[in-house]
Amino acid sequence: MSSTMANTGIAHAQDPIRLEVKSHHFIPDHFTVPAGQRFVIELTNHDDTVDEFESYDLKFEKIVVPGGTISVHAGPLHPGTYKFFDDYHPDSATGTVTVTEAP
Numbered sequence: 001m002s003s004t005m006a007n008t009g010i011a012h013a014q015d016p017i018r019l020e021v022k023s024h025h026f027i028p029d030h031f032t033v034p035a036g037q038r039f040v041i042e043l044t045n046h047d048d049t050v051d052e053f054e055s056y057d058l059k060f061e062k063i064v065v066p067g068g069t070i071s072v073h074a075g076p077l078h079p080g081t082y083k084f085f086d087d088y089h090p091d092s093a094t095g096t097v098t099v100t101e102a103p
Contacts, residue, residue: 016071021053021064021086021093022046029095034102038075044068050088057082058097075099 019041020027033039043053045064053070054061060072077099086093 016040016042019043019095020046021051024051024086024089024092026084026086026093026095030098032098032100033075033077035079035099036076036102038073040071040073042069042071051093052087053084054087055082055084058084061087 017031017033017039019031021043024047041053043062043064045051045066045068048066050066051064052061053064053072055074058072058074058077060074062070062072064070074097077097079099079101082097082099084095084097
């Protein structure tokens with residue numbers, strides 16, 4: 001995780017947003033990005049089962065095997081809140097992206 005994201009909770013378009021899924025929960029389960037910019041999410045699966053990283057709002061769906069890492073591209077987006085989830089564990093593995101106006 002970049003020190004900028006760790007300190008501010010806001011990712012910049014050039015920094016991949018690094019998520020983990022562990023015990024069928026996303027860590028972190030929320031992050032913020034600026035409006036109007038594309039971004040990359042990298043997800044590492046620490047569970048011993050396959051997960052399906054999915055978002056109807058962000059328009060992606062990708063399988064991640066145990067111990068594997070995948071990347072998805074998203075955006076540019078308008079300000080708002082967008083949901084993502086693990087389709088195989090939708091009751092426990094959920095998260096959101098908040099998109100804010102760029103400063």
